[in-house]
Amino acid sequence: MKLRIKQYAKIYFVTLILVVIFDSVGTLQFDVGAGQVVILPMVFLIIAGSILGPQFLKFFTKEEAELGGSLVLITLAPFMAKMGISAGANLSKLVAVGPALLLQEFGNLATILFSLPLALLLGLGREAIGACYSVNRDSNLALTTDIYGPNAPETKGTFGVYIVGSVVGTIFIGLLSSIVASWNIFHPLALGMASGVGSGVMMSASTGTLGRIYPEFAEDIILMGGVSDMLTGITGIYMAVFVAFPFTKWLYNILEPKIGVEARA
Numbered sequence: 001m002k003l004r005i006k007q008y009a010k011i012y013f014v015t016l017i018l019v020v021i022f023d024s025v026g027t028l029q030f031d032v033g034a035g036q037v038v039i040l041p042m043v044f045l046i047i048a049g050s051i052l053g054p055q056f057l058k059f060f061t062k063e064e065a066e067l068g069g070s071l072v073l074i075t076l077a078p079f080m081a082k083m084g085i086s087a088g089a090n091l092s093k094l095v096a097v098g099p100a101l102l103l104q105e106f107g108n109l110a111t112i113l114f115s116l117p118l119a120l121l122l123g124l125g126r127e128a129i130g131a132c133y134s135v136n137r138d139s140n141l142a143l144t145t146d147i148y149g150p151n152a153p154e155t156k157g158t159f160g161v162y163i164v165g166s167v168v169g170t171i172f173i174g175l176l177s178s179i180v181a182s183w184n185i186f187h188p189l190a191l192g193m194a195s196g197v198g199s200g201v202m203m204s205a206s207t208g209t210l211g212r213i214y215p216e217f218a219e220d221i222i223l224m225g226g227v228s229d230m231l232t233g234i235t236g237i238y239m240a241v242f243v244a245f246p247f248t249k250w251l252y253n254i255l256e257p258k259i260g261v262e263a264r265a
Helices: 002-025 041-052 062-070 072-089 091-096 099-121 127-132 138-148 153-182 188-194 200-213 215-259
Strands: 028-032 035-039
Touching: 002 041, 002 062, 041 153, 099 127, 099 215, 127 153, 127 215, 138 153, 138 215, 153 188, 153 200, 188 200, 188 215, 200 215
Parallel strands: none
Antiparallel strands: 028 035
16 A cells, blocks of 8 residues: 555646646636637646656656546546446437437448548557447547456557647637538537537537627527537447447458558558
């Protein structure tokens, strides 16, 4: 026990200080044209942790950084339990809502056809499986870590996309919403439903932007986005386990020998 406390004390102490500092700063939100940019405290935490890491200021050693990585599954365990409880408690809602909300998760499968070949061409190995099978938010990170372990290439791919999504995801989806809305092709409620990608922060940024563009539909857009986000969180985990993961691995086994790094070399 003393050895464990000595190993992790520095990580816990610095993490606590960073959390207190950046949580007190809060969420920064400002407008960029018709879009809305939302920067969360977690973004600052990621940046600060990266700067303190072994590649920059070397405040943390490589061994301590690896210890921190092993804590990911522990910190996500309560969230995994919450997702399971939420899924069971809301099964009746899955039956009550329309087919459009239930079937929207299949839209994520199409992105695998584009992202996986691109990831292989960029030089990723099995990291591409974890990176491309989903939008990779909290539940997906927990799922990949649970299946492959915290140090597996697939988990590193998922975590990489998770970090990128945390840093630029809210900015991207806020601006994207304003751009798509300017096309005047989709109904405001359809855009609200599309905002529910499984990330509450991204959903809020998107629906907030759409609410300003369509003030007469603002409340309904937020409602549709919230319901869609909830359903995506519930159905997305099942879609990932039974469809997205197997499909991505199958496609990886076909494409990697043809366009992977070794094949191109």
